[in-house]
Amino acid sequence: xxxxxxxxxxxxxxxxxxxxxxxxxxxxxxxxxxxxxxxxxxxxxxxxxxxxxxxxxxxxxxxxxxxxxxxxxxxxxxxxxxxxxxxxxxxxxxxxxxxxxxxxxxxxxxxxxxxxxxxxxxxxxxxxxxxxxxxxxxxxxxxxxxxxxxxxxxxxxxxxxxxxxxxxxxxxxxxxxxxxxxxxxxxxxxxxxxxxxxxxxxxxxxxxxxxxxxxxxxxxxxxxxxxxxxxxxxxxxxxxxxxxxxxxxxxxxxxxxxxxxxxxxxxxxxxxxxxxxxxxxxxxxx
Ligand SMILES: O=P(O)(O)O[C@H]1O[C@H](CO)[C@@H](O)[C@H]1O
Ligand SMILES: O=c1cc[nH]c(=O)[nH]1
Numbered sequence: 001x002x003x004x005x006x007x008x009x010x011x012x013x014x015x016x017x018x019x020x021x022x023x024x025x026x027x028x029x030x031x032x033x034x035x036x037x038x039x040x041x042x043x044x045x046x047x048x049x050x051x052x053x054x055x056x057x058x059x060x061x062x063x064x065x066x067x068x069x070x071x072x073x074x075x076x077x078x079x080x081x082x083x084x085x086x087x088x089x090x091x092x093x094x095x096x097x098x099x100x101x102x103x104x105x106x107x108x109x110x111x112x113x114x115x116x117x118x119x120x121x122x123x124x125x126x127x128x129x130x131x132x133x134x135x136x137x138x139x140x141x142x143x144x145x146x147x148x149x150x151x152x153x154x155x156x157x158x159x160x161x162x163x164x165x166x167x168x169x170x171x172x173x174x175x176x177x178x179x180x181x182x183x184x185x186x187x188x189x190x191x192x193x194x195x196x197x198x199x200x201x202x203x204x205x206x207x208x209x210x211x212x213x214x215x216x217x218x219x220x221x222x223x224x225x226x227x228x229x230x231x232x233x234x235x236x237x238x239x240x241x242x243x244x245x246x247x248x249x250x251x252x253x254x255x256x257x258x259x260x261x262x263x264x265x266x267x268x269x270x271x272x273x274x275x276x277x278x279x280x281x282x283x284x285x286x
Pocket of ligand 2: 117118119188192222223224247
């Protein structure tokens, strides 16, 4: 365990056990993760208000304030944690989180990544619930190098949870939501077939051909964490989902051109869906 995680352990145990012991909340803990510390703070405040907890939540404290590697907030039975960008970053956070959940004896944990992504052939603003994460070759697997060996791990997410989330989205009906494959890459630019990075070694035609192949392989969005997230949660027996809004349609271009206001509203969509889902799970009225 890293120093950051070790110093958190006592506090974490108190935090998670309080959540588990709340009689009205039942023994359910929801962990929501996403790249940006600000987004995850906003989500913590939003869910605090949605759950009708005391106050407006604006004084919520970062449980991980001792490190700037990630932020963690607690609102009732919900933990909201940032993980940075990319597989190595989320993987470190998940190792530490899963150990802490274990030491705190947490049971019945549902973990959901709420993020952003690039869509393929779907309207920008669509929320994609991932059924399986695939790699850049459209294979449903995550390759973990351990010592000098490549270990292949399963990237299947919880199908029942994905279907429950889709049902929940139909009740909100404010924005399009679908279930599809999510491609997880190691890079935002060349790794996602962008022509506008500092380096680019392929033509527009090659890029279009690749993204069309992805669409045919049932990939509906691209992001950078889902495969290791799915693999680690699957191996550790955590019920997990990935719910990402698409900021653009990659078949139309590479640059995110919507206004700040539109993008802010898009980023709220997975949060609204997850809030509605959590409220239902806790059997609160919508
Ligand atoms: O919206 P978040 O959770 O930050 O995730 C997406 O955004 C980042 C790229 O801008 C990558 O980490 C990608 O997975
Ligand atoms: O195109 C995009 C948008 C958000 N995040 C990604 O990884 N890719």
